[in-house]
Amino acid sequence: MKNLIIDSRLRNIEYEYLSKLFNVIKLPLSNDVYEEISGHCDIFYCKINNQVICAPNSLIIEPSFKTGNSIVGKNYPNDIKYNICQIGDKIIGSKYTDKSIEPNLIVNQGYTKCSIAVLNSRACITTDKNISKILNDNNIDSLYIDEPNIKLLRKDKTISKMKGFIGGASLVFEDKFILFGDIERLESKNEILKYISKYNLKLVDFKNLDVYDYGGGLIY
Secondary structure (H helix, E strand, C coil): CCEEEEECCCCHHHHHHHCCCCEEEEECCCCCCCHHHCCCHHHHEEEECCEEEECCCCCCCCCCCEECCCCCCCCCCCCCCCCCEEECCEEEECCCCCCCCCCCEECCCCCHHHHEEEEECCEEEECCHHHHHHHHHCCCEEEECCCCCEEEECCCCCEEEEECCCCCCEEEECCEEEECCCHHHCCCHHHHHHHHHHCCCEEECCCCCCEECCCCCEEC
16 A cells, blocks of 8 residues: 555545545644645655655655755745656756756746646646646646635634645546545536546545645655
């Protein structure tokens, strides 16, 4: 069974489901970044060519992980050094990416991984229009959605006024597109369902719950 590092604020029903698929490791909340992203693995970790790279101040570091050069900090762009996404052979990052990582596609959106839900080695869903254009221009099938109803949490699990991203609100594993909440709460519901069906993914969601951005999940 693979390991999954995920925000410790996840709800019990989500934990129970994920525990059937993974050894779930709850990421403690860090004081080094602002509270909404304090338990987000996509802030402290990235996975490039099956190698997990982590910030030196990550609260969980395994012997198999490679430690990057940059400490993650509270203020942008110090909080997005490891917010990197890989789709096939394309490594998507920003000019602020940690020097231990070498992106071959540079985008302006620093919250790169937050913004992208990777479906497979050739397709994704993104909440960033410019990322979508760059990916489509580089032979990656990218669906852009404008989605206002993805929520971020404060440390006490109350809902923040900040808006979340599709990459942080979902996880793809085997043939499952796992959404952290009820897809009925999303304005882009029909677009997402049609698109994941195109790639033979089955939706797993959690009924009657708001959709939360947990920073995705790190599978290793």
